[in-house]
Amino acid sequence: xxxxxxxxxxxxxxxxxxxxxxxxxxxxxxxxxxxxxxxxxxxxxxxxxxxxxxxxxxxxxxxxxxxxxxxxxxxxxxxxxxxxxxxxxxxxxxxxxxxxxxxxxxxxxxxxxxxxxxxxxxxxxxxxxxxxxxxxxxxxxxxxxxxxxxxxxxxxxxxxxxxxxxxxxxxxxxxxxxxxxxxxxxxxxxxxxxxxxxxxxxxxxxxxxxxxxxxxxxxxxxxxxxx
Numbered sequence: 001x002x003x004x005x006x007x008x009x010x011x012x013x014x015x016x017x018x019x020x021x022x023x024x025x026x027x028x029x030x031x032x033x034x035x036x037x038x039x040x041x042x043x044x045x046x047x048x049x050x051x052x053x054x055x056x057x058x059x060x061x062x063x064x065x066x067x068x069x070x071x072x073x074x075x076x077x078x079x080x081x082x083x084x085x086x087x088x089x090x091x092x093x094x095x096x097x098x099x100x101x102x103x104x105x106x107x108x109x110x111x112x113x114x115x116x117x118x119x120x121x122x123x124x125x126x127x128x129x130x131x132x133x134x135x136x137x138x139x140x141x142x143x144x145x146x147x148x149x150x151x152x153x154x155x156x157x158x159x160x161x162x163x164x165x166x167x168x169x170x171x172x173x174x175x176x177x178x179x180x181x182x183x184x185x186x187x188x189x190x191x192x193x194x195x196x197x198x199x200x201x202x203x204x205x206x207x208x209x210x211x212x213x214x215x216x217x218x219x220x221x222x223x224x225x226x227x
Contacts, residue, residue: 018103050155055140109195
């Protein structure tokens with residue numbers, strides 16, 4: 001059976017995750033992360049996508065980006081993924097695949113749902129116990145969104161601009177509820193439309209596709225893990 005295309009609409013933010021194959025590291029140090037970030041910047045410029053948040057974990061990547069047209073996110077991830085794998089393999093004298101299949105992406109409502117996704121992304125290193133302070137992690141959008149570092153990769157979404165740097169940092173100090181963690185994970189895994197009912201209705205009307213999620217079981221202990 002052919003795979004259904006992802007939900008994709010121009011001007012609608014997408015929460016994207018790409019994982020290392022078999023959950024193995026896709027970054028073996030700062031040189032890899034620096035290379036990925038540079039290639040990400042070039043891919044954003046080439047495709048016209050705008051980036052609102054990101055984090056480079058050891059074995060996966062999260063991006064929050066808005067495409068200017070249908071297909072732009074796919075072009076972004078294809079260009080970025082292929083170029084990075086080629087350079088990673090050459091640098092580490094290896095061959096073969098690096099990524100775990102296709103990336104996953106879900107549409108995100110441009111309201112508090114976008115802020116939830118941004119906070120989820122920036123707090124990934126804290127949930128993974130890589131740092132106690134998210135702004136101290138150098139490979140995420142956190143310090144940039146908090147106004148503590150110049151971040152040429154980022155084009156803050158109007159919702160992020162409206163809240164401002166100091167309130168956003170205060171928001172990061174609040175724990176994400178298990179309910180929000182589970183919802184973000186579920187919509188991303190099912191590649192649906194994360195937002196209000198009227199947002200999902202709009203997506204369904206424009207795509208002629210089901211845009212909500214179907215119930216899925218996930219062990220409670222995993223909901224606080226990084227994803």
